[in-house]
Amino acid sequence: MDNPGLQLLKRSHILALAPEEQEEAFAELGGQLFTRVVARALDLMSADDQAALGALFDTDADGEKVLAFLQEKVPNISDIASEEMTSLAEDRASLLPDTTSYT
Secondary structure (H helix, E strand, C coil): CHHHHHHHHHHHHHHHHCCHHHHHHHHHHHHHHHHHHHHHHHHCCCCHHHHHHHHHHHCCCCCCHHHHHHHCCCHHHHHHHHHHHHHHHHHHCCCCHHHHHHH
């Protein structure tokens, strides 16, 4: 069976969209993934680390700085990101009709 991310791409037809629509769709998915990963990471952080992450967001830190902070403070952040990517893909794919049997 294909991985959930690949299933989502196949069933949503994102790759059939115009390039600018693809970019928008991927940006939306990326934003949702980022939110989910940060939410999980917050549950694992100390209050001081949570405050430090909040301060990063308050200063509009770029994604690279936030990611570096999360990698430093949450040792298994890569596993969390992978789990959330799978979960997000499954959640989104479950909302789409299954057209794979028609192709």
